[in-house]
Amino acid sequence: xxxxxxxxxxxxxxxxxxxxxxxxxxxxxxxxxxxxxxxxxxxxxxxxxxxxxxxxxxxxxxxxxxxxxxxxxxxxxxxxxxxxxxxxxxxxxxxxxxxxxxxxxxxxxxxxxxxxxxxxxxxxxxxxxxxxxxxxxxxxxxxxxxxxxxxxxxxxxxxxxxxxxxxxxxxxxxxxxxxxxxxxxxxxxxxxxxxxxxxxxxxxxxxxxxxxxxxxxxxxxxxxxxxxxxxxxxxxxxxxxxxxxxxxxxxxxxxxxxxxxxxxxxxxxxxxxxxxxxxxxxxxxxxxxxxxxxxxxxxxxxxxxxxxxxxxxxxxxxxxxxxxxxxxxxxxxxxxxxxxxxxxxxxxxxxxxxxxxxxxxxxxx
Amino acid sequence: xxxxxxxxxxxxxxxxxxxxxxxxxxxxxxxxxxxxxxxxxxxxxxxxxxxxxxxxxxxxxxxxxxxxxxxxxxxxxxxxxxxxxxxxxxxxxxxxxxxxxxxxxxxxxxxxxxxxxxxxxxxxxxxxxxxxxxxxxxxxxxxxxxxxxxxxxxxxxxxxxxxxxxxxxxxxxxxxxxxxxxxxxxxxxxxxxxxxxxxxxxxxxxxxxxxxxxxxxxxxxxxxxxxxxxxxxxxxxxxxxxxxxxxxxxxxxxxxxxxxxxxxxxxxxxxxxxxxxxxxxxxxxxxxxxxxxxxxxxxxxxxxxxxxxxxxxxxxxxxxxxxxxxxxxxxxxxxxxxxxx
Ligand code: SF4
Ligand code: SF4
Numbered sequence: 018x019x020x021x022x023x024x025x026x027x028x029x030x031x032x033x034x035x036x037x038x039x040x041x042x043x044x045x046x047x048x049x050x051x052x053x054x055x056x057x058x059x060x061x062x063x064x065x066x067x068x069x070x071x072x073x074x075x076x077x078x079x080x081x082x083x084x085x086x087x088x089x090x091x092x093x094x095x096x097x098x099x100x101x102x103x104x105x106x107x108x109x110x111x112x113x114x115x116x117x118x119x120x121x122x123x124x125x126x127x128x129x130x131x132x133x134x135x136x137x138x139x140x141x142x143x144x145x146x147x148x149x150x151x152x153x154x155x156x157x158x159x160x161x162x163x164x165x166x167x168x169x170x171x172x173x174x175x176x177x178x179x180x181x182x183x184x185x186x187x188x189x190x191x192x193x194x195x196x197x198x199x200x201x202x203x204x205x206x207x208x209x210x211x212x213x214x215x216x217x218x219x220x221x222x223x224x225x226x227x228x229x230x231x232x233x234x235x236x237x238x239x240x241x242x243x244x245x246x247x248x249x250x251x252x253x254x255x256x257x258x259x260x261x262x263x264x265x266x267x268x269x270x271x272x273x274x275x276x277x278x279x280x281x282x283x284x285x286x287x288x289x290x291x292x293x294x295x296x297x298x299x300x301x302x303x304x305x306x307x308x309x310x311x312x313x314x315x316x317x318x319x320x321x322x323x324x325x326x327x328x329x330x331x332x333x334x335x336x337x338x339x340x341x342x343x344x345x346x347x348x349x350x351x352x353x354x355x356x357x358x359x360x361x362x363x364x365x366x367x368x369x370x371x372x373x374x375x376x377x378x379x380x381x382x
Numbered sequence: 383x384x385x386x387x388x389x390x391x392x393x394x395x396x397x398x399x400x401x402x403x404x405x406x407x408x409x410x411x412x413x414x415x416x417x418x419x420x421x422x423x424x425x426x427x428x429x430x431x432x433x434x435x436x437x438x439x440x441x442x443x444x445x446x447x448x449x450x451x452x453x454x455x456x457x458x459x460x461x462x463x464x465x466x467x468x469x470x471x472x473x474x475x476x477x478x479x480x481x482x483x484x485x486x487x488x489x490x491x492x493x494x495x496x497x498x499x500x501x502x503x504x505x506x507x508x509x510x511x512x513x514x515x516x517x518x519x520x521x522x523x524x525x526x527x528x529x530x531x532x533x534x535x536x537x538x539x540x541x542x543x544x545x546x547x548x549x550x551x552x553x554x555x556x557x558x559x560x561x562x563x564x565x566x567x568x569x570x571x572x573x574x575x576x577x578x579x580x581x582x583x584x585x586x587x588x589x590x591x592x593x594x595x596x597x598x599x600x601x602x603x604x605x606x607x608x609x610x611x612x613x614x615x616x617x618x619x620x621x622x623x624x625x626x627x628x629x630x631x632x633x634x635x636x637x638x639x640x641x642x643x644x645x646x647x648x649x650x651x652x653x654x655x656x657x658x659x660x661x662x663x664x665x666x667x668x669x670x671x672x673x674x675x676x677x678x679x680x681x682x683x684x685x686x687x688x689x690x691x692x693x694x695x696x697x698x699x700x701x702x703x704x705x706x707x708x709x710x711x712x713x714x715x716x717x718x719x720x721x722x723x
Contacts, residue, residue, distance in 0.1 A: 026632075027655040028708065044651065044708065092653055095632065100689075104658045105630070109710045115406075115413035115718075144413045252710050 024097040025062040027108040034322025035351045040093055041326055046250045055084050112256040121148035122270035124281045127156050131275050131290045137171050139295045151179040153235050165200050175204040182211040197225050209234040237282040238374050241330035243347035248326040258312055258325045265331055266308040279307050282332035307331050317343040321351035337371050391457045392418045393721050398463035399423045403703055410718030417722055420449050424464040442502040458721040459509035468492040510678045515698035530669040532693040535608040541601045543594055550587050555610035558583045584610055613684040620702045621671055622678045626664045627711045630657040654708035663691050
């Protein structure tokens, strides 16, 4: 091979795991695996093939050349002349976002009583433009209408809605489709406890997805699953994960009883929305502590090649006593590179019991 | 003009209704400082206007249907889209011919007053771009670039086939480019016109001769042609008040791949990565922008196969979302900071 110096494109970033590594292609939103033995030959994001080839025996040379070919073909690396190396800087890992709170979760049984103009005003002060509402039980058309009336004229840009299926409610599904298409702030509506899994409508410029799922979402314990289909491979999440928790950073939530928390699944409440202002809670350094727990500090995750594309969960963790322990709902083992079913892992039974998730685990089986 | 307390320190933004960049910058302004923003969308007609100048001060006050603007309360100004214009007074005179002349006269007057307004905004306020930047002259800019010693492509504006053919013989491959904005006409035959729109068209000598053979006239309306330069990569530079934020774009045309993609542009967009220009080129860009009297713009350059940074053009009010998102530069925040500081 005549070409000598290769460099990774700045948006194709190596993440080294215990047993293998990933190249996270943040521009094209995919990841590729790469053996650690190849990574060891590189210097950071540079591959000096002339020097490397000198050190390898014939068999390894072929293997190495094949890898270079693979990386070139996928446009993960490019040939870089020596004089240009310093002109291709690495991607800045800065993360910033123009909101004090960037996302919120509001939980309800049948009605979201605390959702009113005062709450909307508080969200505006926090520059919060996005939230999710989860109804665990059947709600009414009137209640959904009431929420939308407050939300449509506000600064809110997008919401996600999770509601329970309701066969007794006349024409509920048709009514919902019409509603989603008329109110262009609903990004995704999920109807749980449905008779089957079905996509009623796909997205249209980022809005208007409607899904039906069989899963019964009856309380907070459905949340926090870790799965490779949930990985988010883009600059925003990747950079955020370098500094912050990828689930809880700048998140606030109110559970169905009005308790203000980091997330509805967590035990600690920072006051009730009846008599506490969101901004007081958000400015509390105690409340912000979990925002800063990052993957590089979490047991197991810190050795995982997916750590900067994986969303975290801090509510359900393997050892509830240790705030740095790994999400319990992750079945991945970065030391063996195998995915297994998390809920049947004998080592996790104690924690599953602790969270009272036995029922959920059974229903998922 | 009544000025309430909440009118202090306002930011005036001229944009369009659906401009996403403006929305993003507004989010940052609100997050950073909660300063008041007046956003005027698209073209606004002025309903009343006052300009005052004396030895101490210069000020302009004007109203549109929806806003009151005064340089005494506006702190900074961002021109992005749309614009402000004076009401076109239609002079329905009893002497129709007089009306036509009167309107022409008034229009010319308005042009001058608009300039006064823009200059006053520019002199008094911290700002990013003005409407008049839209009319920056591509050819003049080549001349300015040459003056500050930025390398430019050999270019020709001509009306005669003979000149064009000679240019093409020297340079082998040439491109045709629109001189100003949109499209220009290319006479194909006495009855036919080819409309060449803002796209750039590459031609070699034989292609050029083929066009000529179909063409009866020996001359055409003034058209711009440039040498086609082989490139290693393209550069897009966002410039604001002396700072350059650059991105390299690897065009995929030179990449051979065995992989089949259904939607190439979507699944395999050109690689766009941050780029650090040599200090010397940044200094020249800075000198260029000063000479062109632009405080903000997006510049197109190429890095040629013979290792030259070649200046192509500047768009005063460019799209920068593509650049900031790929390079993680936070340009929305930068613009917001510039307007709020
Ligand atoms: S911390 Fe876990 S349970 Fe809480 S919102 Fe995040 S993923 Fe869900
Ligand atoms: S080990 Fe951690 S980072 Fe890796 S997949 Fe599981 S939760 Fe994500």
